[in-house]
Amino acid sequence: MLPDDLRTALDQVLSRYSPHDLSRSVALLTERYRAGHSAEGAHLRTEADIAAYAAYRMPATYAAAVTAMRQAAALTPGFAPRTHLDAGGGTGAAIWAASQIWPSLRHVTVVERDPDVIDLGKRLARTSPALRGATWRHASLRPGMGRPAADLVTMSYALGELREADRPEIVRWLAARAAMVLVVEPGTPAGHAVICAARDVLAADGMNIVAPCPHDGPCPIVPGRDWCHFSVRLPRSALHRRVKDATLSFEDEKFSYVAATADRRPRAGARILRHPRKRKGMVSLRLCTEENEIRDVVVTKRQGDLYRQARDAGWGDRWPRAE
Ligand SMILES: C[S@@+](CC[C@H](N)C(=O)[O-])C[C@H]1O[C@@H](n2cnc3c(N)ncnc32)[C@H](O)[C@@H]1O
Structure with a gap:
């Protein structure tokens, strides 16, 4: 599912590390994740950790983002964004995804707090004609910080890493002057709760929820009993299988998301x-x-x-x- 240039660039980056180091980093990340830390990104300590993150998570977050974007794009015919801001962009999964869905994009800005993650993201993006001109801004997101205007604003697998108290202000910040906001989180009960809260803020801000919900009303799913999430199947490369110590040739990534637009769109179904x-x-x-x-x-x-x-x-x- 990954675009060829991203797959090749990732394989090149990963070939610099021994499979042993990558596997050890992945095992550590997985262990921390299982122990209940949802903030995967916060645990990236070494260059090998960052490369391992890109190997074992970027294909999945890319697949989730591209699937959510495809659903949002299907409901917004004629939306042709030129500017994109990606908050908590990591190694760039969401900018790669957006460049596939909206080839109209010309100016891309990523805000990311970890300089080593930015380094890898830049190295990967250099291989794409659409992304090599992207601006990578090293900054920690905080309510009220300055930002460029953007038609499309995304935050993928990152809102849940912020302090809960800061999230509503950050979501308002994402929505400011954006034509479309799209937030993606892991497809877990906690991820759905983060999405629900973001959706409430976007709706209260006057934005129109376009996907996945076919309505602006309260989410009818009862927390504790179920959670709204979707799934995308993606192939694993041989290197990916080795790094993840897995035998299956595919994996299913579960994700929750919300997309909202500033203008009203007809909706039915x-x-x-x-x-x-x-x-x-x-x-x-x-x-x-x-x-x-x-x-x-x-x-x-x-x-x-x-x-x-x-x-x-x-x-x-x-x-x-x-x-
Ligand atoms: C789980 S990763 C997701 C990366 C990417 N968006 C993706 O979908 O693969 C979360 C990223 O958010 C970044 N992040 C977390 N809190 C942040 C903050 N306050 N400001 C900027 N970046 C932040 C982390 O450094 C990490 O790179």
């Missing part, structure tokens, strides 16, 4: 919240509807075209109707 269950002659869908309800529907063969659409539909896709 529903969002598919689970893998559709396909049985002989029928498909069961769990939908979040424009009336902000969760609804389980069954589409049968007798529904002709709609049935064929349901057979092709996937978790996270839009669904044209609420029943």
Whole structure:
């Protein structure tokens, strides 16, 4: 799924480190992550840690960001951003993703607090004609800091790393004069809670929620019972498999996201919240509807075209109707 130039650049960077060092860094990062630290980025200590992070997480965060962006772009035809600001940009997964979805982008700024992470991000971006001119700003995000105007503003797997008390102000800061804001977090109950809170701030700020929710109302998912998340399957390269000590040739990255626009967009239909269950002659869908309800529907063969659409539909896709 990674663009070829990014895959090649990553492989080149990773070839400088011994597989043993990379595997050790990945094991350490994974251990810290499992111990309940969601702030993966905060644990990058050495150059090998940063390279290992890029090897084992960047393909997944890229895949999550590009999938969320594709859904947002499908609902905003004609949106052709020229400027992009990516906050907490790490090694640049979201700028690579945005350059795939919106080739109109011309001016890209990344704000990142770790200079060594910026170094690697820059090295990777240099290999892309669309990204080699990006500005990398070394700064710690804080409410009220100056920032360039941007049509598209993203924050991928980083909002949850900020202090909870700072997040609403940072989300308002992201939204200031942006035509679209997109926030992505891990697809965990905690990640969904961060997204829900960001979504509330964006809606209260007058922004229009475009994806994944087909409504601006409160999220109908009851915390503690379920959480809104999606999944993207991505291939693992041989190096990736070695670094991760894994045998499977793919992995499923779970993510939560919200995209909001400054202008109102016509909206209709529903969002598919689970893998559709396909049985002989029928498909069961769990939908979040424009009336902000969760609804389980069954589409049968007798529904002709709609049935064929349901057979092709996937978790996270839009669904044209609420029943
Ligand atoms: C988990 S990484 C995600 C990186 C990238 N956005 C991605 O999707 O792969 C989080 C990044 O946010 C950065 N970060 C965390 N808090 C920050 C802050 N207050 N200011 C700037 N960057 C921050 C970390 O240094 C790290 O690079």
